[in-house]
Amino acid sequence: MTSAVLLAWLGSVALTGAAAQAQSSGGGNPLNFLDSIFGNTPPAGNRAAPATGPASGPAPAGSAAAPPWSGEDGGSGHPLMTAQAIREAAGNFDACVAAMWPDAQRRNISRDSFERYTAGLSPDLRLMDLMDSQPEFTKAIWDYLDILVNDNRMARGREILTQYKPQFDATERATGVDRYIIASIWGIESNYSTQMGDRYVVNSTATLACVGRRQAYFKDEFLTALEILHRGDLRPEQLRGSWAGAFGPTQFMPTAFKRFAVDADGDGRRNVVDNPADLIASTANNLKKDGWQPGATWGYEVVMPKGFNYMMADRKQMLTLAQWHEMGVRRPNGQPFPRSAEKAYLLAPAGSEGPGFLMLTNFRVIMKYNPAEAYALAIGHFADRLRGGPPFVQPWPRHERVLSRSERLELQQLLAQRGFYRGTPDGQFGSMTREALRNFQASIGAPADGFATGDMLEKLRGR
Template sequence: MISFSSFKTLVFATGLTSLSFVAHGQQSSTPEADSFGQCIERLQQEARDAGVSERTTVDILGQVKPLERILSYDRNQPEFVQTFTGYFSKRVTDWRINKGREKLQEHKEFLAELTKQYGVPAQYLIAFWGLETNFGSYKGKTPIIPALTTLACDQRRSVYFSGELVQALLLLEREELDHKQMVGSWAGAMGHTQFMPTAYMKYAKDGDGDGKIDLWNNELDALASAAHFLQNLGWKTGYRWGREVIIPEGFDYQLAGKSQPQPLSFWSQQNVTQVGGKPLGESDLKSALLVPAGHTGSAFMVYPNFDVILRWNNSEYYGIAVGHLADRINGKGTLSKPLPELPNYTLVEMQQFQEKLNQLGYDVGEADGILGPATRKGVRAFQVTVGLIADGYPSKETVEAVKNAPVEIDDAKNS
């Protein structure tokens, strides 16, 4: 819902970042002068209706010029599909762990107050901050008002970005900001925690009590805002995000997937254990098993707070990275298994793989190159039929087997 930090990379997860905008077919160009001018007039009226002052509506919004590069970012698709290994190794780094521990100590007392007030443990706030902007070292340099205006005048996501633009203008007035200093991501995310304008208006908090909310320059405001946001997303106090687990030999991997939660006691009955061999327990807490790198990589048991993380950024890779980074910042150890070397597929290769699965009768939905729940389910079903470990991961062996599998011809259709 907030982050655009990982937009340019398609991941093997349940989806892209929750506000990702990969175009499929519709490739509108930057609006020409006349149509852009008409769009500005429309946006000015929407701003007035929402209570934005005439001065801001005319002197700021009325002077905006389109940013051509924004739409090229919006349409960008990567050549390769990134693996869990590639994603995780670039985000859970020694630098982020060490810097996170420094920040945890630096703001120790303030973070303790936030945990008491909002119920979110400090290490998670630090982990989100680290993944979003490297603890504020890179918050983006794109001017927010022109970027949002450009996207609002593009038909593909006009309604959404028009709303965000109006909220950005209201924010500018509420916090008495200089619009030239309102910079962030190309899609409008701002500050240490990369809040979109709507989230900034609704959830941002004055952490240091100075009467202003400055997510660009004030770390305490940013941390308090993150805590408040996570609380409102439904964070369950006293529960962790999940944990790495050990899966026994002969395990039925068709049970895996976030869409198939079970009570924790169920997984204990399947002999899934904590990394050290301790049982998971007999709780009725709903939990799901994820195997993002296939059976050769680490497995993770995720709990309801993992879903809260996904409401911040709807990518399972992101959720696992946040959770594990938080654990590491809090003193926990590394993963029990080294990150496996995984195939480096192009987007086209993955689309062809999905198309062939559909032809074979394994419905994986649109061949979009994204390894979402439907594709994983189809892959598992195929792997069962050919005697492969049904972990839902497109290993080289699985892809080759799909490629070589004959497509049955329906005689009835050809008679």
């Protein structure tokens, strides 16, 4: 469930909750909250673009016109993302939507509903730019956390926890999911319902089902959005959200809504948009079904000993907390690990210069909601702060500069030339790049922490 463009060290998209499968959930117009942070709005380009119709569906008051499609090829290089392919698919949009009627019928959507909710749809080609955006600069993890975990949001979060205490009480009893985690997701996904995106979900998913490189995935989302309307859980004016179709304060994709949404207050509708009981219970149900461990935390900030082998900072290295303790890994406040038999992996997002974290099962559950480690860390930390916990103890290396996309590409290319990286350089730092960088660092006697810095790039250049 969040926006594209995340961090250089992560090299992946930060997605909003159930929109993780969409490979981004971007923003509406104005941009979704997280998009406004990360600048998920590539330049429109210099060439004039053909006019495309506005997103269909009820327009929110004060909504500004969306910027047009750039008219350029997508950055992914996918054949369906060339300007010509996009124009051809857009020209066939009405026929594409009409051809989905048999599939809708198999889902027990009536012909009347299908005609009513698809009437007036038009391709929103701006989504092609958002799908393939490749920003030059990203934010460092410390900047990301500073923006998302701040005093104003914490104050509002505590108000939300007090205002809806009965709903949180009932949900926590029923599911065992920590109320502070739910409140944290609500705050980070939509800034407590103030920034949810305003594109009509049916129009967005119809566009993406007929145009571009993810048509099979979005066809399911489009048909599921029609199911939601046909069933009467939500009205068209409520079904507005991010450019990829995530909607509501905790950003459900239509298929995630179908799977996880619950009618907590028994009114016959699953309303995750403006019914707090359904919203809280549905978000908790999502986490519960993804494996949430009641009564357990998400992880711990830790300090590594001098000379620590950072090759151990890997998701595949799952050790018990007792084993990490034997290796000299400690909590900064000196407190013991409460459940020494629990297994965790070590995350060092800023390498040897920043804090480390031992990540438990519930951290992995948060990552199922959104598969970005930085996002899950922000959720866990924000929840702890709402609970009354302190800020992280150890400082971040704020002197380090985040590499630009061209520099990230160069770093991957240089690692490949030296035989460390076997992937295709793309400027996105995933696990393969971090492993390659760790191996290079080990080869030169540097801490093998996988943290891409300007100094590491200079060393790869051989200067």
